[in-house]
Amino acid sequence: MRWWKAKSSEATGDSTTVGIAVEPDRVTFVACKGDGDEHPRIIAWETSAIDSPADVQSAAQRFVDENDLQGWPARATLSPEDYSLRLVERPSNVPDDELVDATRWLIRDLIEFDVESAELAILSVPKDSSRARTPRMFVVAARHEPVLELAQMIDAAGLRVSGFDVVESAMLALDTRMPEVVGGSAVLRIGDKSSVLTLSNEAHLYLARTLSVSGDSIEVAAQCALEEDDPASSNVIELLDPLLLDVQRSLDYYESEYGQAPASRLALLASDVEMTPLLPALCEALRPLQVESYEFERFFDFDEAPPSQALPSIALAAGAAVAGAEGVGNALVPSILRPQRGGFGLSSAVGIAASIALLLGIYSGISWFMLDKERGELAALDADRAGLSAEIESLHAEAEANAANVDPQGELETLRAQRDIELSMLRDIGRHGASSDASFSTLLAGLARQDLEGVWLERIEFANGGESISIEGRSLQADDVPAFLRGLGREKSFERRRFRQFEMARTDDTPGLAFRIATLADGDGDGRDRR
Template identity: 25%
Template sequence: MFFLKKTRKSDGWLSFALLADGIAAASVRCAPSARPAVAISHFALGGNGADALDKVGRELHASQYRSVVLLAGGEYQIVTVDAPNVPADELRTAVRWRLKDMLDFPVDDATVDVLDIPVDTSAAVRASHSLFALAARNSIIKPRQERFTAAKIGLDAIDIPEMAQRNISAMIEPEGRGVAMLSFGDDGALLTVTFMGELYLSRRIDVPLADVLDADFDRKHASFDKITLEVQRSLDHFDRQFHFISVASLVLAPSGASGLEEYLSSNLYTPVSTMDLADVFDLGQAPQLAGAAEQQRFFLALGAALRHDESEPGQQINLFNPLFRKQTQLWTTPVLGQALAAVLVGALLTAWYANQNVATLQREAELGRQMLAQREVRLAKVKAEFAPRGKSAEVALDLAEAETRLQALRDAAAVLERGELGNTIGFAGYFKALARQQLAGVWLTGVSIGAGGTDLAVQGRALDPALVPAYLGRLTKEQVMRGKAFGSLKIGPPAAAGEPGATAARFVEFNLESTMAEVAK
């Protein structure tokens, strides 16, 4: 709905540093293979309350950015603790329990976050793993969030100076070596050591900016002595604890302090140089940052503006406490009135639309009833015209007769297949076979075929009894004679030869009788 619409924020950060004399706000634009360009470097002289923030926010269109504010050095505590062996989602709870004896205020009244300290991944023996534990009083976090809420600036993160300084130090690290950086502010000096873009050391030195800018020679050099001693001790301790990191140099953040670089160079074994922000930032849109004093004022604000998203790899902290986020009252009286009006209009439109649909549905239902009545009338007419006919007795009789004839034909075919009627192919084959087999000295006197061709009897005469077996052998080679066995063979003189006074016959008579036999396979 239009009254719930939110302004889309850009990808950049707008950082705020609440200084003693006013508000420093900064934003940078980052592009690949180019120095970060300073887009905003605004300083509002005066107070840093909600009214002043509101004015700055409106001038800079803060609603178009994600906003981050820096805590001052005395508004939080940072301590080093051993990393507890717990899952990541339980890490803050475990660290909070360890901090209860390390803070100068009750841990239950603190907002806590942790910062991982990377270990030497190339070490043969795994070193102990440590964390930076950060804690800030809720009595500081809650009013800070409420101040931004009152100024109508949507605060997304609360950061610390160590991380802002880390962001700038990471841009000047030489390949494979670490960098120590020393900056000054109203709350003292801050020494950090970074390696591969990660924070490894943080030390506060009780020497504010005013002490290194003091015009009195003796007081200023007393401050230089204190700084030298604290820096040397810190670097020696760092070298013992993180021996795998070689610190290339000590870089002094812009401060305008004369003589500090020379003094440290003559008393430290580490090379010392002073930074110019123009070497790491594109100041084309911020010519007012040419001087050391202005660079010192915006140093931490610019570092905080380099903040990366928490979803990206690398160290990141955020002391913003969601418990103190002011709940937006969406249902205020004007908004509630608009919502009720919208609901009323929607209800009226719904009722009108429903009435229209009901009328339409009623017309369609009536039309459907009329069509149904017409179809029922047509169905009745069709049933009357095409009534089902009864069975015909004549057709049933013809069908029964046809089935009887069909069964008779089937029975006859079965008889023929079984050979119950004997030979069904005639007797011509037998006679052709007998005619083809002519043997000199053998002649037939009679042929008898019976039992449908199953039984065969052949009578004949032969001049020599030895011719009969030869004839029989030739006869059985005929196709029609195969499968037949001559079960009876009689050879003898003619019947008349046995009578008294009869002369001896010159031939013999034979009688062959056959039966069916199985042919061996």
Template identity: 30%
Template sequence: MRFGKRGKASTDGQVGLVVSDESVTAVHIRRGDGEPPRLLARFDGPKDGGSGTLAAWVAEHRLQGVPAALTLDHGDYVIHQLDRPEVPAEELRQALRWRLKDLIDYSPADAVIDVFEAPPARQKRIEPVQVVAARASRLKPMVATINATGLDLQRIDIAEFALRNLLSRALGSLETTAVLHLRPQRGTLQICRDDKFYFARALDQGLDALSYTAGGGTFGGLADVDDRIALEAQRTMDYYDSHFGHGPVKKLLVLGRGAELQRLVDYITSALGLATRLVGAADLVSGLDENDTVAEAMPLALGGALGVA
């Protein structure tokens, strides 16, 4: 989805944002040719109230008119793989909208949808399309919050594409790569190749589970979360290899820093024989140091900004 421009920016660069019910994470970056992106400013704060708001941050850094991207967090949308209907291209979205009616828990009339092509499978057959659906009634307040600041909101992206942007545009990785992004309550493991997103697997285990089991306890009945995540990684890579036929995944990147994540990296390296390493904030963008977290929404905001033309 694209939005009209608001006028010439007072400064250059791009802004990426992630908006939740209570808070906003935003980054202002400059992307140079052949150089890693550089962080110019960062905002982590409440969505409403007081002087420490997104609008105040935009005004302070004179970002009115700067092109921006909103990245939807996991849970704000769904992706479904559907057979492509035999309709003209201009009618595709409308046809798919009503095929979603039994797959979403709200009216298709309240759905904002977009479509992207699935990479071709190993077997020659009619390829399905990937349909992204989000509630318009949930998106509208997010868009209104951003538009009220004067930022030039140009696109709305999903988390999978933001993480793909990190791989190809911040880390320069075009070979087959898996990336693991753990949040407190959940995680996502996805595979990308040649600047293309292939597929993602949602994980029920997150940073909280790693922390609990690090001390010898259990989390949700699990005593060894490292083993469970490694098993999911192996299943994901096996599916990629068998379905797409591009050969094995070359490496796994785990976003974040800390003893629990390093233990997970060491376990996966040993258990799967896969080149696995941690990727910290300073690896993604210059202007951050090793103490800055990448465990929350910042990677999604940064990846969204990298997708702005």
């Protein structure tokens, strides 16, 4: 369901960004042009209710198509349920490029999802202004799956993902649009079930807290302020006590922990609750702190001003759009989608996938070529076998024809010589067949599958084209060696081989028993099995 929309015919230019804010029940888009000294201009915006990721995809596609935003960079503020923000001590002697990996173990017990797959970003607190015993830093841990899914939807809509922000960094970006003040600035955003308070100075985040203050309780106080003759009466302040206590504790921590001058401003971001009636009570209770509403139209220009009920979500989307160095950059973008240089998009991932597919295709082609070559060699061996068989038959025929002219003793000698020739030829053929059937790769594969704990091989030797095999190794238990041999006997490449040598000995300098097993080529040794 689309709620509101304003549209301009302008859709190109320098410093253009699409800001996106994802909340549990809605998604909001803004198209922002210009930055730096000039006010950013919101040329188009839209907010839509969502029930599923498919709603986010369709809303993004519609916003891009209707406003001709194809190819624009986009930054998104993540939903609070998809990330966790923690303040931790910065590890010492860790380079900046290794800080993210070194931080994972620090927050392992601080977040409720898998830290190994999480996307991490660092928001550093300036070292020279910290009076804590060790420097501090904020760690943003975002769930990998929602971030990756959102990046894919943004890319599919025709935008280029340039990074992700969180609510706190978006609030920091909005704060930096305001005039600088001495001592720092606080920003408060009232939510339905909880609220967020940030404290910053010179575009650096020093404090971020989630307050247990609901929009309903603040709405009760605002209604009381409207009904009272004095909007700063004790009745109104009493209703604001939980909020005032959290704000004052945060201000005190900021001053004492970081040695900063007292914050001089508290800006109230737009929320579902109208906060204007509470300004007198907040100013009175937090004196001398200056309390004011964040005037969105003062820091952002609109082609068409949005209704007030749209401003809370538009503010988060605009904060992501203008987030610069104070944001988290592209640190939360999944590494598989992060560009090495230049622009960003899923095209990089598609290129990687295409390269992998090409390599697999080349490997498959080489495999088929080798298989065809081996088939040709087998066919040649069959032809040789047929030729040798024909030659043997010819010799038999010649011997029979000459039988009448040969004396018995000479015939016997001739037959014996002929038999020796035939046996020699058959052995040669058998050796060729064995070498083809059990190549080195199949023999090694068979050995690799004998994964017995406590048995390891130290030397493997093949000779005579793989006909003779020698294996040397060690075993912690003598009983494991027979198990190793039985496993080899079940391998197809070893099932017709017989090990004719077996040696086992214990040595003092190394653990376990040393063993050696080997086959012998035909004609080697004395023909007896050695086991």
